[in-house]
Amino acid sequence: MERPDSGGDPAGAAGGAAEGLDRPLPEGVRRQVIALVSDAFGGLTVGDLPAQLRQYARFTPTRRAKFAGNAMAAALEGDPVFRQRIGERLREAQPELAGALEAGAPPAAADPVDVAAAAYVLRPTGWVKLVAAAGEEAQRADAERADEESRRELARLREEVERLRAQSKAEVDRLRSELEAARKEAESLHRKLRSAQSDVKRGEAALRRAAAETEAAKAEAQAQVSAAESEARRLRGRLGEAESAVEASRRASREGRSLEDMRVRLLLDTVLDAAQGLRRELALPPASLHPADTVDAVEPGRMSPKDVAARALSETDPALLDQLLALPQVHLLVDGYNVTKSGYPTMPLEKQRLRLLGGLAMLAAQTGAEITCVFDGAELAAPVLLAPPRGVRVLFSKPGVTADELIRQLVRAEPPGRPVVVVSTDREVADGVAKAGARPVASAMLLKRLSRV
Helix, strand or coil: CCCCCCCCCHHHHHHHHHHHCCCCCHHHHHHHHHHHHHHHHHHHHHCCCHHHHHHHHCCHHHHHHHHHHHHHHHHHHCCCCHHHHHHHHHHHHHHHHHHHHHHCCCCCCHHHHHHHHHHHCCCCCCCCHHHHHHHHHHHHHHHHHHHHHHHCCCCCCHHHHHHHHHHHHHHHHHHHHHHHHHHHHHHHHHEEEHHHHHHHHHHHHHHHHHHHHHHHHHHHHHHHHHHHHHHHHHHHHHHHHHHHHHHHHHHHHHHHHHHHHHHHHHHHHHHHHCCCCCHHHHHHCCCCCCHHHHHHCCCCCCCHHHHCCCHHCCCCCCHHHHHHCCCCCCCEEEEHHHHHHHHHHCHHHHHHHHHHHHHHHHCCCCCCCEEEECCCCCCCCCCCCCCCCCEEEEECCCCCHHHHHHHHHHHCCCCCCCCCEEEEECCHHHHHHHHCEEEEEEEHHHHHCCCCC
């Protein structure tokens, strides 16, 4: 919204609008102009803003200046209405500076950058000269700062050179001292070398004497070896005589044992005759059950876990687990923590166990299968007081034994041919039980099946 008395006289405004910069705004003036526009946003409505700036209306002045600086500078330059509204906000915020600029007498004590930024927004007569003067002033200030920094850097470099000269002198003195010490050390080592050479010559002489003594010792040892070989031949002869005596003793022992064998055979025949007479007297029927009949196994024609081909079912389809649990005398082994940490890992261990065992109890009641759930005892800080649910056997591994090893022991304990299903995602466990004849299934399959219980 425009004020009735804003903008000065039309002739002055037209003259300011006709002026233009022949070079980019000095960087300091540009930053100050963007800051003025960003601060003036608060006094404008969204309808007063150009379309490209409305998205920044709710930004804070700092964020607005950071993200919308280029857009605000472009709008201020290309939109006279928007520039006039920003000028009104500037007149309200800094009336003295605005009045002085419009009167053509900018304050001498004011910052040239502030004066140039205000002149760029208000566009009074001669604003281009004010902006150019501010740029020159900023360049002079930058040059003075650079000159001052150069003088400080030169002084620092001189001090550094003096310090390095002192260090170099000290280092030269130190190296001279070390060189003198090295010369003395070299002379000492030369004397030690001559002494060592003398020691080497004496050692070589001692070595020659030792070689002569060694040759003598070898000759003596050869004589002792010859004597030992003669003694060994004599002992081998005596050993042959002893073996002949042992063989004669064995023959005599075998003849004695044959007599004992005859007596034992006669006693055994007597016992067998007595047993047959007892069987006839008691009228015992022939045995119809053999030990092999007591071993639970899959007979020909029955299905085994390996025969369940899943019939186009995926490895995580619970229908495949239902087919496996339908096998006769099936035994389901569950790697407890492997299942719970796959299904509900965020729960405490105690609640994980209770939730899994509750689902397994309902599964046992539905299928009638033998179910054993194994937990790793190493996960426990203290012994667990747990009442196993009906139909589920709960086992914890002993200290020093992992749950994986306990599962493999349970698989090996089953008779060959009995269907055994092991629930575990552990690849090592699955491969191990598969070699032992069990059928491994993924934990995800059991979790999906329990979700239907």
